[in-house]
Amino acid sequence: xxxxxxxxxxxxxxxxxxxxxxxxxxxxxxxxxxxxxxxxxxxxxxxxxxxxxxxxxxxxxxxxxxxxxxxxxxxxxxxxxxxxxxxxxxxxxxxxxxxxxxxxxxxxxxxxxxxxxxxxxxxxxxxxxxxxxxxxxxxxxxxxxxxxxxxxxxxxxxxxxxxxxxxxxxxxxxxxxxxxxxxxxxxxxxxxxxxxxxxxxxxxxxxxxxxxxxxxxxxxxxxxxxxxxxxxxxxxxxxxxxxxxxxxxxxxxxxxxxxxxxxxxxxxxxxx
Amino acid sequence: xxxxxxxxxxxxxxxxxxxxxxxxxxxxxxxxxxxxxxxxxxxxxxxxxxxxxxxxxxxxxxxxxxxxxxxxxxxxxxxxxxxxxxxxxxxxxxxxxxxxxxxxxxxxxxxxxxxxxxxxxxxxxxxxxxxxxxxxxxxxxxxxxxxxxxxxxxxxxxxxxxxxxxxxxxxxxxxxxxxxxxxxxxxxxxxxxxxxxxxxxxxxxxxxxxxxxxxxxxxxxxxxxxxxxxxxxxxxxxxxxxxxxxxxxxxxxxxxxxxxxxxxxxxxxxxxxxxxxxxxxxxxxxxxxxxxxxxxxxxxxxxxxxxxxxxxxxxxxxxxxxxxxxxxxxxxxxxxxxxxxxxxxxxxxxxxxxxxxxxxxxxxxxxxxxxxxxxxxxxxxxxxxxxxxxxx
Numbered sequence: 001x002x003x004x005x006x007x008x009x010x011x012x013x014x015x016x017x018x019x020x021x022x023x024x025x026x027x028x029x030x031x032x033x034x035x036x037x038x039x040x041x042x043x044x045x046x047x048x049x050x051x052x053x054x055x056x057x058x059x060x061x062x063x064x065x066x067x068x069x070x071x072x073x074x075x076x077x078x079x080x081x082x083x084x085x086x087x088x089x090x091x092x093x094x095x096x097x098x099x100x101x102x103x104x105x106x107x108x109x110x111x112x113x114x115x116x117x118x119x120x121x122x123x124x125x126x127x128x129x130x131x132x133x134x135x136x137x138x139x140x141x142x143x144x145x146x147x148x149x150x151x152x153x154x155x156x157x158x159x160x161x162x163x164x165x166x167x168x169x170x171x172x173x174x175x176x177x178x179x180x181x182x183x184x185x186x187x188x189x190x191x192x193x194x195x196x197x198x199x200x201x202x203x204x205x206x207x208x209x210x211x212x213x214x215x216x217x218x219x220x221x222x223x224x225x226x227x228x229x230x231x232x233x234x235x236x237x238x239x240x241x242x243x244x245x246x247x248x249x250x251x252x253x254x255x256x257x258x259x260x261x262x263x264x265x266x267x268x269x270x271x272x
Numbered sequence: 273x274x275x276x277x278x279x280x281x282x283x284x285x286x287x288x289x290x291x292x293x294x295x296x297x298x299x300x301x302x303x304x305x306x307x308x309x310x311x312x313x314x315x316x317x318x319x320x321x322x323x324x325x326x327x328x329x330x331x332x333x334x335x336x337x338x339x340x341x342x343x344x345x346x347x348x349x350x351x352x353x354x355x356x357x358x359x360x361x362x363x364x365x366x367x368x369x370x371x372x373x374x375x376x377x378x379x380x381x382x383x384x385x386x387x388x389x390x391x392x393x394x395x396x397x398x399x400x401x402x403x404x405x406x407x408x409x410x411x412x413x414x415x416x417x418x419x420x421x422x423x424x425x426x427x428x429x430x431x432x433x434x435x436x437x438x439x440x441x442x443x444x445x446x447x448x449x450x451x452x453x454x455x456x457x458x459x460x461x462x463x464x465x466x467x468x469x470x471x472x473x474x475x476x477x478x479x480x481x482x483x484x485x486x487x488x489x490x491x492x493x494x495x496x497x498x499x500x501x502x503x504x505x506x507x508x509x510x511x512x513x514x515x516x517x518x519x520x521x522x523x524x525x526x527x528x529x530x531x532x533x534x535x536x537x538x539x540x541x542x543x544x545x546x547x548x549x550x551x552x553x554x555x556x557x558x559x560x561x562x563x564x565x566x567x568x569x570x571x572x573x574x575x576x577x578x579x580x581x582x583x584x585x586x587x588x589x590x591x592x593x594x595x596x597x598x599x600x601x602x603x604x605x606x607x608x609x610x611x612x613x614x615x616x617x618x619x620x621x622x623x624x625x626x627x628x629x630x631x632x633x634x635x636x637x638x639x640x641x642x643x644x645x646x647x648x649x650x651x652x653x654x655x656x657x658x659x660x661x662x663x664x
Contacts, residue, residue: 074551079470106553116544119567119660128562129552167661178548185552 019235019250025050025189025219026071031085033066033075040066042243043085048236053211053220055234055251057227059266062240064223068191071221072108073101089189106133109187109218113194115174117166117181122149122158125166125177126184133185144184152180153210172203179210183218190214192222196229208233227267231255239263322639329633332403332626339431339626342398345389351382395430402433403626409436424597424608426617426627433630437597441515441607442638445590446583448519448603449526453583454576456523457530461572464531465538466546466560477535484528492592495521500593507604511595515607518593522583530579537571538564570656577649581642587611610634 026048033041041063048054056064069075070087073094086093094104117125126145135141145162149155154176158169166177175195182190192211196204204226211220211233224230230237230251237254239247239262247254247263258264294301331337346354346362354362360370363381373381397415400407411420414432425432460480464473499521500512507516541564549559565572590609597608614631621627 072551074547077547077550102553102555105551110551112544112548112551114544116542116548118545118548118563128549129554132552132554132558165659165661181548181552 019252020049020052022050022052024048025090026221027086027088028067028070029086029088031067031070031083031087033063033070033084034082035078036080040243041070044245046238046245046248048219048221050219051215051217052235053215053222053233054236054238055230056221056223056238056240057225057230057266058240058246060225061242063243064238064240065193067240068193068221068223071189071191072105072110074110076101106185107187108189108191109182109185110191111175111178111182111193111195113197115171115178115198117169117174117177119165119167121163122166122169122177123162126181129181129185148180148184149177151183151214152176153206153213154180170203172199172206175199175203175207176210179207179214183214188219190218190220192220194223194225197225204229227255227269239266241266322636325632325636325639329629329636332408332629332633335404337403337626337629338401339403339433340399340401341395341429341431342389344399345386346382347386348379348382352379397430400430402431403630408433408630410434411436422599424613426621426630431627433626435610435630435634437599438608438610438613438634440599441594441597442584442609442611444515444603444607445518445522445594445609446580448515449522449583450576450580452520452523453526453530453579457527457575457579458534458572460527461531461534461538461575462560462565465535466564467556480531481528483524484532486525488525488586488588489592491521491525492589495524495589496592509604511604511606513593513595513606514604515594516603518590518607518609519603521589521593522586525586525589526579526583529582530575533575533578534568534572537568537575540571541567567660570653570660573656574649574653577645577652581645584609584645585611585638585642587615591615610638614638 024047026046028044028046028048031041031044032039044063044067056068058064066075070083071089071094075081075083083095087095089104089108092099118128120128123145126148127141130141130144135144146155146159149158154173157173158177161168166174169177175198179195195211196207199207208229211222214220215235222230222234234251237249237251238245239254239258239260241262247258247260249259253259254263255267258267264270326333351359351362356370359378360367363370363378363385365373395415402408406412411422411434413420414423414430422434422436423432424434424437460476464477464480468476495517496513500517503517503520504512509516538560545563545567546559549563550556554562591612594606594608594612596606597613598606600607614635617627618631621631
């Protein structure tokens with residue numbers, strides 16, 4: 001191991017010593033994204049593996065959230081967005097003309113930075129998406145709601161008040177409700193856009209635990225501002241700067257022995 | 273570098289200035305008071321208007337008016353035997369008038385009364401006081417009619433003041449207006465706020481709201497001349513000016529109001545709800561209909577209530593597109609709303625007479641109904657809001 005002080009600090013942080021070599025499921029090739037004339041992403045090429053946690057890090061405005069939103073085409077909602085290059089998931093270009101965006105988003109779930117439960121009951125928050133995708137039987141719904149809440153480690157806290165409003169929960173609980181809602185429809189990939197940035201340390205710890213737990217079943221891509229968080233939960237880390245992918249490697253490598261000066265400066269807190 | 277306080281700087285000695293209160297900033301204090309007064313004056317004005325309208329209607333509400341076309345006349349002897357108070361009442365004079373009149377003129381008035389009774393109508397209904405509540409609200413078999421009926425016919429020898437046809441007219445026209453306007457306005461609001469792309473929204477929203485700027489007299493004129501003919505050709509009904517036409521024209525006036533409020537309510541639903549729904553794989557329509565619309569329900573409900581209030585209170589359009597005051601559940605029959613009656617008849621009614629007072633009573637009724645409607649709307653909106661925010 002490296003013997004610089006920063007590297008040793010990072011050594012203590014990184015949890016998984018070996019990054020799993022699972023199959024690559026997302027292939028991003030030379031992807032560029034423009035907001036009007038401004039180029040927000042510059043020729044990004046990246047391969048993301050199945051059933052691991054990949055973290056996107058970088059200073060604000062570096063394009064990491066934008067890239068995350070490319071993966072379930074949430075950028076389609078913004079006007080004047082143009083995308084070059086391709087992004088393949090499971091071998092299909094998701095920007096192809098015959099792609100059903102609804103089907104894509106069903107398979108690529110998303111958790112947002114700010115928890116955004118619907119102004120409905122906890123139960124209805126989860127049942128909404130299930131009904132959208134054709135589940136109508138009450139017993140199926142009940143079972144799936146319970147399973148998702150258990151998966152999001154929220155069941156014990158809310159099982160007695162499933163029919164009270166989701167907005168009555170605490171911030172951390174709301175975010176876990178959003179995760180439960182996302183996993184209810186069993187996506188294959190789960191995108192998380194700074195899921196813990198608005199939460200206190202205890203709630204953050206719970207979310208992180210959850211992320212580690214969920215990677216058994218889902219491929220997780222997480223955007224975070226928090227270096228320690230990236231180091232704790234992810235297997236692979238991509239560092240972005242000014243719309244460019246500077247470095248992508250195993251988290252261990254990025255945090256202990258980065259190959260770029262910029263990366264080292266960022267992960268050790270010298271800028272950003 | 274010197275740290276001496278410059279001569280221009282003023283400094284309060286000790287803590288003396290701490291309790292100067294508003295004297296420290298008299299201008300700001302005065303402006304604040306003025307603005308406060310202006311805002312309270314709105315409430316005072318509304319209250320005063322209500323007091324005035326109700327005061328004019330009070331004799332009807334208290335049952336003090338008498339609209340009988342024929343009153344029994346007394347002979348000179350009988351009249352002279354009456355106590356002063358009763359004589360005054362018999363001659364229908366005020367206290368000051370009675371005090372000024374001498375014995376001679378009183379006698380002349382009594383004689384005049386006897387003379388005029390000779391020429392009066394012999395209709396059995398002429399003795400009725402039609403301003404009684406039973407006549408205002410209940411049906412009555414007037415002479416010449418084969419069954420008891422609700423009739424508003426304020427002119428003629430016998431004044432028929434049944435207000436039920438007017439109430440039915442108002443409700444009928446308003447409901448037709450809402451049935452026409454609500455789906456269109458809400459549909460447009462959902463489209464503009466949730467589905468339209470920004471470029472279309474940019475001109476569509478002002479265009480719909482422009483309809484609100486259309487003077488109601490112009491709209492009424494258009495309805496009376498153009499729409500009346502068109503609708504008659506399409507539906508083939510017999511009465512040209514009817515409740516249906518009035519309702520549609522009124523609906524055009526209600527649409528921009530409902531649209532504007534509902535669109536604001538829908539737009540103010542956080543974008544994060546829509547994004548969450550879309551990220552879960554809903555279509556834009558499903559997100560708008562199942563997430564945004566329920567979340568905006570308080571505002572949408574308020575829009576509907578205000579629309580109903582506007583429809584009830586709107587005058588010019590219904591005045592120009594409605595005619596006979598008849599009770600009928602057929603939407604293609606004529607109808608005469610309260611507001612049209614007041615506008616058309618008040619100028620011709622005798623000042624202080626029973627017709628005049630009944631019109632004011634209708635005004636007070638309209639005022640009360642719209643006030644209650646707004647109040648109920650407000651309460652429901654607050655309840656819904658609390659429920660959506662998870663507080664109830």
